[in-house]
Amino acid sequence: MKLSDVMGNAGLSVYAELALILFFLAFVVIVLRLFDPRARTLHDAASRMPLDDEHPQTPRSARRS
Amino acid sequence: MNARLDTFTYDDDIVRKFLWATLIWGLVGMLVGLIIAIQLPIPGANIAPYLTFGRLRPLHTNAVIFAFAGNAWFCGAYYSSQRLLKTRMWSDGLSKFHFWGWQAIIVAAALTLPLGFTQGKEYAELEWPIDIAIAVVWVAFAINYFVTLSKRRERHIYVAIWFYIASIVTVALLHIFNNLSVPVGPLKSYSLYAGVQDAFMQWWYGHNAVAFFLTTPFLGLMYYFMPKAADRPVFSYKLSILHFWTIVFMYIWAGPHHLHYTALPDWASTLGMLFSVMLWMPSWGGMVNGLLTLRGAWHKVTEDPILKFFVVAVTAYGMSTFEGPMLSVKSVNALAHYTDWVIAHVHTGALGWNGFLTFGMAYWLAPRLFQVKEMHSKKLMEWHFWLATFGILLYVVAIYAAGATQGLMWRAFDTTGRLQYPDFVETVMRLMPMYWVRVAGGSLYIAGLVIGIWNLYKTWAARPATYTEHEVQAAPLAAEYVDPHPTPVAAGAWARFTGAAWHRTWERMPIFFTVIVALAVVVASLFEILPTFLIKSNVPTIASVKPYSPLELAGRDIYIREGCFNCHSQMIRPFRFETERYGDYSKPGESVYDHPFLWGSRRLGPDLARIGGKYPDLWHVRHMYAPQEITQRSIMPAYPTLQTTPLDFDGIQKRVDAMVMLGVPYGDAVRDARGQAEAQAQAIAAGVEASGGPKGLADKEIVALVAYLQRLGRDLRTASTSAAVQATPHATSGPPLAAAGSVPR
Numbered sequence: 001m002k003l004s005d006v007m008g009n010a011g012l013s014v015y016a017e018l019a020l021i022l023f024f025l026a027f028v029v030i031v032l033r034l035f036d037p038r039a040r041t042l043h044d045a046a047s048r049m050p051l052d053d054e055h056p057q058t059p060r061s062a063r064r065s
Numbered sequence: 066m067n068a069r070l071d072t073f074t075y076d077d078d079i080v081r082k083f084l085w086a087t088l089i090w091g092l093v094g095m096l097v098g099l100i101i102a103i104q105l106p107i108p109g110a111n112i113a114p115y116l117t118f119g120r121l122r123p124l125h126t127n128a129v130i131f132a133f134a135g136n137a138w139f140c141g142a143y144y145s146s147q148r149l150l151k152t153r154m155w156s157d158g159l160s161k162f163h164f165w166g167w168q169a170i171i172v173a174a175a176l177t178l179p180l181g182f183t184q185g186k187e188y189a190e191l192e193w194p195i196d197i198a199i200a201v202v203w204v205a206f207a208i209n210y211f212v213t214l215s216k217r218r219e220r221h222i223y224v225a226i227w228f229y230i231a232s233i234v235t236v237a238l239l240h241i242f243n244n245l246s247v248p249v250g251p252l253k254s255y256s257l258y259a260g261v262q263d264a265f266m267q268w269w270y271g272h273n274a275v276a277f278f279l280t281t282p283f284l285g286l287m288y289y290f291m292p293k294a295a296d297r298p299v300f301s302y303k304l305s306i307l308h309f310w311t312i313v314f315m316y317i318w319a320g321p322h323h324l325h326y327t328a329l330p331d332w333a334s335t336l337g338m339l340f341s342v343m344l345w346m347p348s349w350g351g352m353v354n355g356l357l358t359l360r361g362a363w364h365k366v367t368e369d370p371i372l373k374f375f376v377v378a379v380t381a382y383g384m385s386t387f388e389g390p391m392l393s394v395k396s397v398n399a400l401a402h403y404t405d406w407v408i409a410h411v412h413t414g415a416l417g418w419n420g421f422l423t424f425g426m427a428y429w430l431a432p433r434l435f436q437v438k439e440m441h442s443k444k445l446m447e448w449h450f451w452l453a454t455f456g457i458l459l460y461v462v463a464i465y466a467a468g469a470t471q472g473l474m475w476r477a478f479d480t481t482g483r484l485q486y487p488d489f490v491e492t493v494m495r496l497m498p499m500y501w502v503r504v505a506g507g508s509l510y511i512a513g514l515v516i517g518i519w520n521l522y523k524t525w526a527a528r529p530a531t532y533t534e535h536e537v538q539a540a541p542l543a544a545e546y547v548d549p550h551p552t553p554v555a556a557g558a559w560a561r562f563t564g565a566a567w568h569r570t571w572e573r574m575p576i577f578f579t580v581i582v583a584l585a586v587v588v589a590s591l592f593e594i595l596p597t598f599l600i601k602s603n604v605p606t607i608a609s610v611k612p613y614s615p616l617e618l619a620g621r622d623i624y625i626r627e628g629c630f631n632c633h634s635q636m637i638r639p640f641r642f643e644t645e646r647y648g649d650y651s652k653p654g655e656s657v658y659d660h661p662f663l664w665g666s667r668r669l670g671p672d673l674a675r676i677g678g679k680y681p682d683l684w685h686v687r688h689m690y691a692p693q694e695i696t697q698r699s700i701m702p703a704y705p706t707l708q709t710t711p712l713d714f715d716g717i718q719k720r721v722d723a724m725v726m727l728g729v730p731y732g733d734a735v736r737d738a739r740g741q742a743e744a745q746a747q748a749i750a751a752g753v754e755a756s757g758g759p760k761g762l763a764d765k766e767i768v769a770l771v772a773y774l775q776r777l778g779r780d781l782r783t784a785s786t787s788a789a790v791q792a793t794p795h796a797t798s799g800p801p802l803a804a805a806g807s808v809p810r
Contacts, residue, residue: 007599019592023314023585030310034303042221047302049223050292053148 071218071541074534075147079160081434083140084427086168088518090136091423093175094128095514099507101125104702105669106500108693111702114710115179118702119628123190124178129415130188130278132171137423138282139163139206142229144430145289146210149226150217151539159209166202170195182252185625185661186267188274189243193254196244203240207233214575218539222575224305228285230575231313231582235277238586243270249723250716253622257727260656261328261604262597264664268323269594276316279414280382283422284308284351287379290426291358294371300357304350311347313582315340317589322393325402326638327664328653330603334395336593341393348386355379370446374425377454381417385410400476403634403668405496406468409461416457416510424449424517431524436532441523445516452513459506467499476642484645489671490698607654610780612729613773615717615738616745620773622720623766624663627704634665635674635777648675648778655781658729670701675778682749683758685771707767708759717742745772 033039104110104118111117143160147153154160173195177183183190191199210233214222243266246254258266292299299305321329321337356379359366366372388410392401401407428446432439440446474492477485486492597603613621624630637643639650651674656662665672680688687694690708692701721738725731734741743763749772750763762768 003599012596016592019588023589026585027310027314031307034306043302043306046221046223047292047298047305049149049219049221050145050225050289051296051298053151 069540070538072536072538073153074536076143076154076157076160077434077532077534079154079157079164080140080144080430082164083136083143084430084434084521086164087133087136087140087423088427088514088521090128090132090171091420092511092514092518094125094133095507095511097121097125097128099504099511102500102504102507105700106497106504108700108702113702113704114181114627114706117627117704119631120179120181120183122631123183123187123628124175126188127174127178127190128171130274131174134279134283134415134419134423135167137419137426138232138278138286139167140430141286141290141426142282144434145225145286146213146229149219149223149289150213151219151537152213152216154209155212155216156209159205163202163206163209166198166205170198170202173198177252181626183625183628184244184246184254184256185628185630185663186243186256186263186270187666188271189240189267192252193244193246193248194251196240199240200237203233203237207237211575211579218541220542222578223289224299224302224309225285225289227309227578227582228281228288230579231309231586232277232282232285234579234583235273235281235317235586238583238590239270239273239277243267247723247726249719255720255723255727256661258662259658259660259727259729260662261330261653262594263660263662264324264327264656265321265329265333265594265597267662269317269320269590272320272323273317275411275414276312276319279419280316281312283382283419284312286422286426287351287355287375287382290422290429291355291375291379294369294375294425294429295359295362295365297358297360297362300354300360304354308347308351308354311350312344313585314589315344315347317586318593319344319393321593322398323666324664325393325395325398326640327636328651328656330597330653333593333597338393338395342390345387345390348389349383352379352383352386355382370443370450371425371428373447373450374421374428377450378418378421378425381413381421381457385414385418388413399638399640400472401468402638403666404468404472404475405464405499406472407667409464409468412464413457413461416453416460420453420510424453424514427517427521431521435525435528437524437527437529441520441527445520449513449517449520452509452516456506456508456510456513459509460503461506463499463502463506467496467503470495470499475646476640478642484642487646489646490696490700493669493700494698604653604657606657607652607781610655610657612658612724612731612734613776614741614745615721615734616742616769617773617776618720618724619712619717619742620769620771621663623707623770624773625661629673630663630665632665632667632669632701633671633673634668635672636664637672637674643672647672649781652781655778658724660724660727660729670699673774673777677775677777677779678782681756682753682771682775683756685774686753686758686762686767689767689770707770708762708765710766711764712746712766712769714739714742714764742769 100110100116101118101121104121114120143154170191174191177192177195178190182192184192210229214226214230245257247257248254256263256266288299288305318340319337321333322341323337325334325338327334356376359372359376362372366376391397392407392410428440471492474486474495479485612618635651635656637647637650644650651664655674656664684695686708688696689704691703691705692699693703718738721731721734725735731738746763746768749768750761750765753762753768753771754760
């Protein structure tokens with residue numbers, strides 16, 4: 001009996017659906033997090049990162065506190 | 066509060082190096098593309114053995130993907146990552162090693178591919194020592210990159226870097242698993258996988274090379290350089306995050322759409338189709354995000370050629386990511402597969418998306434890297450843009466037309482129910498005008514690039530005597546993270562969960578992020594690919610299918626060496642117009658001994674899955690010597706040297722041994738491969754001579770190739786239960802044409 005026989009008869013097909021659900025849940029969590037209004041300031045700050053990268057002289061932690 | 070400032074500089078020297086490498090290899094890769102475009106309408110332009118279409122086409126694809134686009138990504142990534150992370154690359158030495166190692170690999174590819182050293186798998190042609198070198202260089206790149214990440218002075222990791230990280234990790238996985246092979250010599254190896262599994266692995270790799278080498282890295286570049294050039298932040302950062310995760314989750318599943326209607330299990334092909342169609346949405350989300358970054362700045366596009374390049378690049382991304390899902394739909398694929406349509410599709414992507422993004426980036430970078438005020442000539446930038454734009458249009462419109470034409474001709478039946486174009490060569494000749502338009506379009510694109518290189522050269526020539534490394538200051542990361550936007554912690558577990566401080570913590574952990582991405586990619590890959598390895602019913606075996614004889618195996622290696630699979634498929638799809646033309650459709654059990662599989666992806670010549678026994682040996686000998694004497698208008702290159710080059714009988718035993726190691730059940734040949742090969746070669750040569758062919762071929766390469774071709778599809782004939790296909794009598798004048806009629810039974 002080869003490994004492929006064992007695997008073929010092990011009834012693994014349910015795991016495909018399981019994976020689908022897991023991936024979908026992960027996706028839902030990402031979307032929920034993303035559209036959380038509290039994350040807005042964070043995203044706005046992040047989106048400006050490419051634009052203030054040339055001369056970042058100000059210590060950010062000091063400026064922000 | 067920590068108010069100490071670190072002073073440091075960025076390594077722009079490495080960026081300059083990669084920029085020049087991008088331009089030079091881009092020119093080389095595209096010139097090779099132009100040569101092979103000319104070889105199609107003028108078969109005489111093939112110079113056997115080194116400069117034939119079959120050997121040069123892989124050189125073109127590898128040069129454009131890995132040399133041009135690869136160097137462009139590295140160029141942009143080294144520039145943007147240092148600035149986004151506010152740190153110099155951790156090790157200048159490793160950066161240099163990455164650069165020189167990568168260029169050495171490209172040179173090795175440019176030498177070995179024309180010399181005929183190939184694994185026979187598309188975009189993974191390079192032989193095993195080069196594969197190992199790629200892995201080493203990649204690991205050096207990854208180490209340098211991840212240590213740099215850990216030494217960053219910016220807490221949040223900008224989304225462009227996410228795209229780079231996902232690309233670095235996934236490309237490593239793809240490269241390693243697709244290239245697993247058993248070496249049989251310094252530059253020859255056999256794929257660990259065979260037939261269906263090899264095909265599955267290959268297109269898992271092939272499609273994700275498109276995804277994680279040509280798409281995600283360039284999306285990272287887009288998310289950095291578009292905001293830079295437009296001088297405004299990306300339209301929606303949220304959308305970019307959604308774009309990232311959906312792409313990472315979905316792309317990895319899409320590979321099987323390259324194998325619709327082949328011997329791949331149907332469920333896998335359907336799965337690939339569904340994920341490909343779903344990919345349309347995140348891709349267009351990304352496109353919209355890129356284009357809307359220009360909101361309120363559209364007036365700049367009319368004046369700034371850099372933005373023009375970016376707008377066309379993102380539009381091309383949108384076009385090819387609409388077309389990709391469309392081509393993945395089985396019914397569309399039935400028409401488009403094996404035709405030029407797919408070639409047009411990839412060129413929209415490569416010339417439009419990768420090319421234009423690279424050029425826009427190069428023009429934006431050049432004045433900053435060469436420390437001059439501006440580009441040498443804005444006018445020449447405009448010239449480059451318009452020449453290249455018209456070049457792409459000419460190229461793709463012509464080749465779309467060619468693809469649709471050929472696909473429709475293959476499936477056309479006349480009123481009596483017979484194939485309307487039974488002669489394959491007829492369906493090729495119809496494409497010639499389109500091929501010439503492609504040559505014109507490609508030439509315009511290359512002319513644009515030459516102007517671009519000249520312009521960049523002149524900009525470089527105006528550089529200062531020495532480059533100044535500007536000092537930058539930034540605060541190091543505090544040991545303790547202080548949330549710049551603290552959210553009040555609410556009471557209760559649910560409130561703490563939705564407050565998501567835990568998630569903010571995650572977002573600061575690049576290694577954790579990398580592991581999650583790798584997990585998403587690996588899990589998806591395993592679920593899709595493993596069943597074909599582990600579940601027997603996926604690849605039913607056929608008792609009458611036996612291993613190739615030692616001589617046939619040697620012939621198969623010549624077939625691989627010459628790149629015959631670049632134009633000839635060995636996979637008959639289950640359509641009447643295919644079975645009528647080529648014979649019974651291909652079964653998964655037929656290719657179980659094919660290390661590597663040779664199903665092909667394109668038909669510039671007829672399918673060969675059942676060519677065995679269709680013509681006499683002498684026909685093949687003469688056809689290889691001068692195809693146009695047998696099929697007048699054939700575009701196949703001539704291979705006269707096969708009749709003079711001695712066959713390497715010494716190497717045959719080693720090859721059989723390697724196959725045995727891979728589990729191919731060779732009986733007596735295990736001990737006497739050479740003897741068996743010589744006996745079969747003698748018999749074939751004697752037969753050829755007796756029927757009036759050239760003498761003394763018994764020790765020449767041609768006999769091995771003939772032996773292999775004559776074997777193709779024969780195993781099944783003894784066992785085939787499917788209805789015998791009627792051989793259609795073709796009352797065409799002249800010599801027999803390559804694909805006319807079906808296999809006689």
